[in-house]
Amino acid sequence: MKKKTSIKELELRANMIRKSVIxxxxxxxxxxxxxxxxxxxIFTALYGTFLHYNPxxxxxxxxxxxxxxCGHICPVLYATLxxxxxxxxxxxxxxxxxxxxxxxHPERNCIPGIETTSGPLGQGISQAAGIALxxxxxxxxNKVVCITSDGEHQEGQVWEAALFIAHQKLDIIxxxxxxxxxxxxxxxxxxxxxxxxxxxxxxxxNTLEIDGNKMEExxxxxxxxxxxxxxxxxxxxxxxxxxxSFMEHDASWHGxxxxxEQAKEALNELTKIEEGxxx
Amino acid sequence: xxxxxxxxxxxSLEGLPSDATRSGYGRGVIEAGKNKQVVVLSADLxxxxxxxxxxxxxxxxxxxxxxxxxNMMGVAAGLSFTGKIPFVNSxxxxxxxRNFDQLRVxxxxxxxxxxxxxxxAGVTVGEDGATHQMLVDLALTRSxxxxxxxxxxxxxxxxxxxLAIAQKEGPCYLRxxxxxxxxxxxxxxxxxxxxxxIFVEGTDVTIAACGVLVYEAVLAAQELEKQGIxxxxxxxxxxQPLDSAALVNSVKKTGCIVTAEEHQINGxxxxxxxxxxxxxxxxxxxxxxxxxxxxxxxGGELLAESGLKAINIVKTVEKLVKKVKx
Numbered sequence: 291m292k293k294k295t296s297i298k299e300l301e302l303r304a305n306m307i308r309k310s311v312i313x314x315x316x317x318x319x320x321x322x323x324x325x326x327x328x329x330x331x332i333f334t335a336l337y338g339t340f341l342h343y344n345p346x347x348x349x350x351x352x353x354x355x356x357x358x359x360c361g362h363i364c365p366v367l368y369a370t371l372x373x374x375x376x377x378x379x380x381x382x383x384x385x386x387x388x389x390x391x392x393x394x395h396p397e398r399n400c401i402p403g404i405e406t407t408s409g410p411l412g413q414g415i416s417q418a419a420g421i422a423l424x425x426x427x428x429x430x431x432n433k434v435v436c437i438t439s440d441g442e443h444q445e446g447q448v449w450e451a452a453l454f455i456a457h458q459k460l461d462i463i464x465x466x467x468x469x470x471x472x473x474x475x476x477x478x479x480x481x482x483x484x485x486x487x488x489x490x491x492x493x494x495x496n497t498l499e500i501d502g503n504k505m506e507e508x509x510x511x512x513x514x515x516x517x518x519x520x521x522x523x524x525x526x527x528x529x530x531x532x533x534x535s536f537m538e539h540d541a542s543w544h545g546x547x548x549x550x551e552q553a554k555e556a557l558n559e560l561t562k563i564e565e566g567x568x569x
Numbered sequence: 570x571x572x573x574x575x576x577x578x579x580x581s582l583e584g585l586p587s588d589a590t591r592s593g594y595g596r597g598v599i600e601a602g603k604n605k606q607v608v609v610l611s612a613d614l615x616x617x618x619x620x621x622x623x624x625x626x627x628x629x630x631x632x633x634x635x636x637x638x639x640n641m642m643g644v645a646a647g648l649s650f651t652g653k654i655p656f657v658n659s660x661x662x663x664x665x666x667r668n669f670d671q672l673r674v675x676x677x678x679x680x681x682x683x684x685x686x687x688x689x690a691g692v693t694v695g696e697d698g699a700t701h702q703m704l705v706d707l708a709l710t711r712s713x714x715x716x717x718x719x720x721x722x723x724x725x726x727x728x729x730x731x732l733a734i735a736q737k738e739g740p741c742y743l744r745x746x747x748x749x750x751x752x753x754x755x756x757x758x759x760x761x762x763x764x765x766x767i768f769v770e771g772t773d774v775t776i777a778a779c780g781v782l783v784y785e786a787v788l789a790a791q792e793l794e795k796q797g798i799x800x801x802x803x804x805x806x807x808x809q810p811l812d813s814a815a816l817v818n819s820v821k822k823t824g825c826i827v828t829a830e831e832h833q834i835n836g837x838x839x840x841x842x843x844x845x846x847x848x849x850x851x852x853x854x855x856x857x858x859x860x861x862x863x864x865x866x867x868g869g870e871l872l873a874e875s876g877l878k879a880i881n882i883v884k885t886v887e888k889l890v891k892k893v894k895x
Contacts, residue, residue: 417650
């Protein structure tokens, strides 16, 4: 762990990230809301406590690597990077607009802190494997954290990579956003993923399961993972649309942005949560 | 007929040694391996792609990826982000046939310094049959902006091309073959990415060829000379970026062109040449290439069956020259 930040402080920050996500998506009028909100706690913990980085030197040799494989939830990554000092906050409102550095799906080096191009699912975990292998060849100790989604695990490439990473015993933390939704509905109604824990266990990974919206569990799980050797899968059970009552668990918010009224209502709800946290 | 003396090609077409471009590639990879940043990845076709020698010499920089070409391409991209120069190896049917999207997104769009070897390309892979005869890789790869696409014509050129792409920063695709073909180039023959070479100078017709069809084109020029037709043969070893100046200058002199490649007739060399010339200097053009999928047979038999031999080039040129002159 690099920095000591209190659980309450992290929760407050995550709530601010959620507010930014709503504002960005409402302004952009398109984008992926549910997963971005659901993963705000984990991104906040990673950048607030665990990852080693210098926003002034985003490509420094000693940085840890955060590889977002499920690129469609980039609003939460952009908002977290901005709040961590990588680029000005006002730029967040340019998301998805012509000429913006904040592309609809992230592109390598499009903006400081973005390591890889992603969106076509399954590709990030392989890239993370390559980065971990390259670091090992150079005897470097930088951490490599990959974020994948559950629906993404319907892609065969993820399992090719999972086999390879286990075979090579690469030091990778794969955080799987298990929110049970994909664009067409519930993951288990599409092509059921079943127990991702059992699958990763059988592939030879060290596997943890956490509530991805409970900051204590996130911090505890990431602490274990960052101290581990070899591949670690963290199945993070998250609530899609977390924090906004009318979005939670509703798959229709996977790939949809709020209209101005919905955004207002969502921000009101998040403000109430913020007030509750400050009490 | 005389081979271009400036290129220091073989002195005679008689008794040339034969070798496969894959073997030249394998030698090139070993030489490139002197640079410790070079790493080699193989999707279970190590010996077929001739990178087994690299595996023996540099075991710490060689990785088996299993039969998993999509992951291999992504791993290569990741390795390149840490400063490595990865060569990814499989048959062209799978690499880039199977992992085209990983090539598009993880490598080319990301400007990753990855070298893709598509081996056993074309109909000349032979007996394995149509599934393994990759005939659309050039169409796929040249559709990606910024990807360098190289098709060596013989083993020695393949060796040089391999060294050249290892030194060139950015994504590159190199097409290799299994069939042993006469080695026309020598150690002294110059090789520069993006620079087409005039192997035979002529005035009546241009023959632009790549890969194993370059030797056939030279044989065709020899035969055509006997009939009083002076053919200029250009080895277009780099399909992207295409040496359009060399092609335009040649057809300004000859007034017509035939293209020849071991690839579907649409989307490869013939298409690329047609696009450039129709914009810059339109002349009559006939494309020689595959029309449909292949079948089992020996590489040589399949070239003949597919109309990809010198005799086919000769007949096509005769038809074209007759039409242009009438």
